[in-house]
Amino acid sequence: MQSQGATLYGLxxxxxxxxxxxxxxxxxLVAIYVASTVRDPMTKRVKALNExxxxxxxxxxxxxxxxxxxxxxxxxxxxxxxxxLSSMKVLQDDQLKVAQKKLAQAGIRSKEWAIAxxxxxxxxxxxxxxxxxxxxxGVDLWPDWSSMRKFGTFAGALLLSYKAPDLYVNNxxxxxxxxxxxxxxxxxxxxxxxxxxxxxxxxxFGRVAxxxxxxxxxxxxxxxxxAIELSFLTERRMxxxxxxxxxxxxxxxxxxxxxxxxxxxxxxxxxALRVLSAEFRHARMMRAEEKAARLPAxxxxxxxxxxxxxxxxVILGPAACSISKAF
Numbered sequence: 001m002q003s004q005g006a007t008l009y010g011l012x013x014x015x016x017x018x019x020x021x022x023x024x025x026x027x028x029l030v031a032i033y034v035a036s037t038v039r040d041p042m043t044k045r046v047k048a049l050n051e052x053x054x055x056x057x058x059x060x061x062x063x064x065x066x067x068x069x070x071x072x073x074x075x076x077x078x079x080x081x082x083x084x085l086s087s088m089k090v091l092q093d094d095q096l097k098v099a100q101k102k103l104a105q106a107g108i109r110s111k112e113w114a115i116a117x118x119x120x121x122x123x124x125x126x127x128x129x130x131x132x133x134x135x136x137x138g139v140d141l142w143p144d145w146s147s148m149r150k151f152g153t154f155a156g157a158l159l160l161s162y163k164a165p166d167l168y169v170n171n172x173x174x175x176x177x178x179x180x181x182x183x184x185x186x187x188x189x190x191x192x193x194x195x196x197x198x199x200x201x202x203x204x205f206g207r208v209a210x211x212x213x214x215x216x217x218x219x220x221x222x223x224x225x226x227a228i229e230l231s232f233l234t235e236r237r238m239x240x241x242x243x244x245x246x247x248x249x250x251x252x253x254x255x256x257x258x259x260x261x262x263x264x265x266x267x268x269x270x271x272a273l274r275v276l277s278a279e280f281r282h283a284r285m286m287r288a289e290e291k292a293a294r295l296p297a298x299x300x301x302x303x304x305x306x307x308x309x310x311x312x313x314v315i316l317g318p319a320a321c322s323i324s325k326a327f
Contacts, residue, residue: 078112081119091118105248106172107218120165128161129154176218177249183216184251185284187223188277195270201259202230222247236263251280 011019085091099114135141136150145153187208194204206227213220222243229239237260244256255276262269 078115081115085115085119085122088122090122091115101245102166102169102173104246105176106169107176107221108172117165117169121162124161124164125158129158132157173248177247179216180219180222180247180249181251182284183212183219184249184255185277185280187212187216187219188255188273188280192270192273192277195273201236201263201269202227205230251283 082091095118096114099117100111103111103113103117132154136145136154142150190208190211191204194207199207205223209220209222209224209227212223225246226239226243229242230236233239240256240259240263244253255273258272258276259269261267262272
């Protein structure tokens with residue numbers, strides 16, 4: 001009778017090799033699929049910009065109150081949230097405007113989510129607070145905790161649930177602003193080239209958005225939207241002000257101020273943008289040098305915990321072995 005040889009969980013070496021080969025083949029196929037289906041980061045953004053162009057063509061920007069009413073009533077769920085909040089007298093226009101502005105800064109074009117954020121501030125503390133109260137006081141899931149610790153956990157859950165929507169949106173704003181900050185110097189250099197080539201401001205913004213769309217999709221989206229608004233809005237100043245409101249970044253506000261002054265007084269655009277580009281590049285270099293200066297202090301703890309013990313083992317290990325053999 002022929003021997004089966006050594007087995008692992010009932011599998012022979014041939015079976016294990018076959019499984020590993022199948023897994024490797026599957027991994028190669030997945031890698032080929034991922035490499036061949038690379039998506040353009042600007043696809044969804046261009047679709048949203050086209051919708052914005054159609055809105056501007058339809059004249060939706062005429063009245064802020066009419067625009068807000070149309071946006072709010074686009075979704076049935078949002079409409080029900082709005083009716084509930086209005087019936088409870090907790091929905092205010094100023095609060096809605098602030099939420100819509102934060103959503104725009106976070107890159108969320110659908111302003112109907114402002115109602116969802118305001119509703120979340122009210123619903124999440126109730127939902128999470130009731131759940132925490134049942135777990136802490138009703139079920140007594142942690143009987144060893146003191147009364148102060150239980151109350152602190154319950155209060156922390158309420159506070160965190162109330163601030164959760166704002167924290168999420170602020171996190172998106174911070175990440176998006178950081179990505180836009182990286183591309184501003186390059187965008188200003190391209191704007192200078194376009195201005196010196198004789199392109200108009202809206203054409204220059206569109207060209208820069210097209211060139212920077214792959215490297216900096218957030219900045220390309222904002223510039224493309226600004227180019228669209230420059231073409232359709234009655235006042236060009238409004239397009240630049242909208243750009244400053246959509247991006248929470250002081251550097252971009254300085255660019256917007258320069259563009260408005262250039263439009264108003266007719267000053268040379270290329271020279272002003274060249275100066276701003278040099279300042280932003282200098283600021284970016286200063287931030288890089290600041291991070292490099294903090295590096296020795298940051299590396300102290302990993303050096304002590306991980307590198308030095310290993311170094312001591314490598315250096316003193318042979319000597320310790322020799323000493324132990326001698327004795």
